[in-house]
Amino acid sequence: MVSQADPLSATFAALSDPTRRAILARLAQGPATVGELAAPFAISAPAISRHLKVLEHAKLIQRIKEAQWRRCKLEPARLHQAAEWMDQYRQFWEAQFDSLAQFIDTLKETDRPPLGSPV
Amino acid sequence: MVSQADPLSATFAALSDPTRRAILARLAQGPATVGELAAPFAISAPAISRHLKVLEHAKLIQRIKEAQWRRCKLEPARLHQAAEWMDQYRQFWEAQFDSLAQFIDTLKETDRPPLGSPV
DNA sequence: ACCTTATTTAGCAGTTATGTTAATTAATGA
DNA sequence: TCATTAATTAACATAACTGCTAAATAAGGT
Numbered sequence: 001m002v003s004q005a006d007p008l009s010a011t012f013a014a015l016s017d018p019t020r021r022a023i024l025a026r027l028a029q030g031p032a033t034v035g036e037l038a039a040p041f042a043i044s045a046p047a048i049s050r051h052l053k054v055l056e057h058a059k060l061i062q063r064i065k066e067a068q069w070r071r072c073k074l075e076p077a078r079l080h081q082a083a084e085w086m087d088q089y090r091q092f093w094e095a096q097f098d099s100l101a102q103f104i105d106t107l108k109e110t111d112r113p114p115l116g117s118p119v
Numbered sequence: 120m121v122s123q124a125d126p127l128s129a130t131f132a133a134l135s136d137p138t139r140r141a142i143l144a145r146l147a148q149g150p151a152t153v154g155e156l157a158a159p160f161a162i163s164a165p166a167i168s169r170h171l172k173v174l175e176h177a178k179l180i181q182r183i184k185e186a187q188w189r190r191c192k193l194e195p196a197r198l199h200q201a202a203e204w205m206d207q208y209r210q211f212w213e214a215q216f217d218s219l220a221q222f223i224d225t226l227k228e229t230d231r232p233p234l235g236s237p238v
Numbered sequence: 239a240c241c242t243t244a245t246t247t248a249g250c251a252g253t254t255a256t257g258t259t260a261a262t263t264a265a266t267g268a
Numbered sequence: 269t270c271a272t273t274a275a276t277t278a279a280c281a282t283a284a285c286t287g288c289t290a291a292a293t294a295a296g297g298t
Binding site for chain 2: 005006008009010011012013015016017018021024025028074076077079080082083085086087088089090092093095
Binding site: 034045053069 | 273274275276277
């Protein structure tokens with residue numbers, strides 16, 4: 001969980017905190033200042049500031065100085081990279097879905113008469 | 120980074136370590152025993168055992184006792200869940216790709232005469 | 239029973255993460 | 269210049285992560 005590690009490790013480490021995921025969800029609706037991002041949370045401003053630093057370090061967000069505010073916006077490239085990593089495993093859950101679907105079909109065949117048979 | 124946290128946090132925390140991702144990559148090629156999984160790494164057996172515990176706790180793998188071995192296999196459901204979470208943000212990187220494509224088109228228009236113009 | 243192999247648990251150390259409060263920096267505006 | 273607002277950094281406490289070595293558990297073979 002060393003934040004300076006490879007990009008993928010930094011991305012997943014950043015995403016492993018629910019506060020940070022909530023911040024990203026908020027930023028998905030548009031840019032926001034640090035204060036706006038902090039408002040919904042019960043934790044202190046410095047704590048939010050550190051979460052933002054983690055997100056910025058992982059290059060998941062960008063912080064742009066605007067007068068006395070810092071406007072934060074989503075930077076999607078690293079999310080894209082992480083999603084591509086997960087895609088490697090897509091075949092596995094799709095295979096599982098197929099076997100589930102197959103299993104459900106089996107149940108239908110066992111529990112009910114085939115479609116179109118007399119009632 | 121509390122491993123007992125919500126499933127998504129546990130998943131991302133588990134994925135934030137390169138050794139654990141390498142273990143998953145190995146398991147994508149088929150089930151393996153702990154010893155087989157440990158072989159490529161320079162770290163001790165207990166360290167691997169703990170990584171496997173993290174992966175098992177995150178429900179990314181299953182460990183099945185077979186004689187004196189423990190066969191490990193990939194369990195894709197949580198990866199699927201994480202991939203679905205990321206899909207929420209797909210529009211953002213796709214939008215970025217669009218603007219990059221647009222930018223490249225702009226360059227082409229600037230640097231070259233339009234297609235079909237006299238040489 | 240005993241030895242070997244496979245794997246985990248215990249105990250320890252060093253590093254990293256997260257939160258707090260208090261102090262600091264930076265910009266705005268009277 | 270001074271007060272206000274926005275946000276960060278400093279200093280500290282606590283908990284978690286990761287690795288090690290040594291010891292324990294579990295199963296199999298002789």
